[in-house]
Amino acid sequence: MTPTKKALAYAVLIGLSVVFLIPFVWTVSTSLKETQDVFKFPPQWIPHPAHWENFPKAWSALPFNRWVLNTIFVAVSCTIGAVVSGSLVAYGFSRFQFKGRNVMFFTMLATMMLPSQVTQIPTFMIWRQLGAIDTFYPLIVPALFGGGAFNIFLMRQFFLTIPREFDEAAMLDGAGFFRIWWKILLPLSAPVITTVAVLTFLGQWDDFAGPLIYLNSPENLTVSVGLRMFMDSYGTDENLLMAASLIHIAPMIILFFCAQKYFMKGINLSGLGGR
């Protein structure tokens, strides 16, 4: 590449980075302002002094404590459930021959195209019959059956790349199928397990329609629905509202940076990466 082209490429990359990052800067800046400075025009980018007390103020205005714990509980349960059950299912699909396997596998892939609205109402009726409205069961239980087609697919693709000789060697040493899954496949699959775990956790943290349909009492809400409620009550206090949004955003950013190394690799393994 010629130096001019290189400079041009950097200019575009940096320009785009600014465009993508500016909403974050704007949010953080607003969240640290005094109420009267929020509505100054043109806006002031660096608030001085920074009003850090907006965060505890937003946090305690509504029961964010409780909401964060609820969301963590739901998300962690789903993540563990999806990884354990999904990896078992992926093990079944990737290592065994049995009647109906291919039909099942393609049916599973086809469910990815099904809009969730088709199953939403009857599923709601089931949970209502079971008296589980306003509990976490409707949010957690469905994740315990493999954690969704995409997750199973990702893990199966990864398992296929692990040489079968490992399984066979373990079997000669007297290991059963469960042991092979636990002692051989799972430890060798860290990138894909991390990816599935992060994707599931992100998905649950982000989920809005589920909690909106199933949860009612204020103390049972998750952060996403709670933030919506916060917006209704404090919609004009933009500084507090932005602080509350950051409470919702920050854990995801931290999680992303912790898992980034594995995570990007894992998405690449989705089977499309190498084609």
Next chain:
Amino acid sequence: MKTRRRLIDRPAFWGFLFTTPWLIGFLVFTAGPMLTSLYLSFTKYDLNTMQFVGTKNYHKLLFDDPIFLKSLRVTVTYALFAVPLGVTGSLGLALLLNLKLRGQRFFRTFFYLPAIVPSVASAVLWMWIFNSDYGLLNYALGIFGIGGVEWLSDEKYALSAIILMSLWGIGGSRMIIFLAGLQGISDTYYEAARLDGASVWQQFRYVTVPQLSPVIFFNVILGVIGSFQVFNSVYVMTNGGPNNATLTYALNLFRNAFEYFKFGKASAMAWILFVILLVITGIQFWTSKRWVHYEGEARS
């Protein structure tokens, strides 16, 4: 003669056993509800009384429900803009990130970050950006001497605002999948093209696009399916308004089900949505034969 082995000694039994969690979940949470919802779509049902009404729900929706048709129009308009812009945008970013330059790791992270922002938080912060008096967008337009508009409360601009906001997330998994696809294209193709004197544009047109076409196809299909299900952003930002300008299909369906308790009608809407998506996806598969290039085919 082979001796009959006990069930527990057969690998096939274990294979099936391991996949049963998915099978049970599929029967209870997918297949069963699908059939139930198909039946419900022929009824009038409000959680208390159920009455079979035949095809009345479908008939009314398609021929005598201006709100439904409006929501369909809004969603198609959204898809017609958000999918092409989103797919070309994320491909563009991937092409930039695929240039051999230092520091790409950082740019990739910067582009990706918006995609992990939870959708409700994203909606809340974009409402503030779109604020007509103190928002960032009108301020930025003002710097270039362009007068601001009422992004979310003017019928003419509200849907554009929602589309614009969706583009903030083009650096997400879609871009990563493109990037992986680009990195999977062998350099030998480009070398051959350069030997033949191909320009950068010709290399893109005759090497990158055909080689990447399965990935483009995949992203377009998922993009269309996703754009027919936009819900969180419009529920939070505009609640479908002003004057139903942002009433998406999914929001209208949700309202009928969980606000008006018209479960029969909402089920019919869900099945119409499903059929629409099946038809669109079918058409895409059918036309894909002309432009999607698979490695195996070329060799044979």
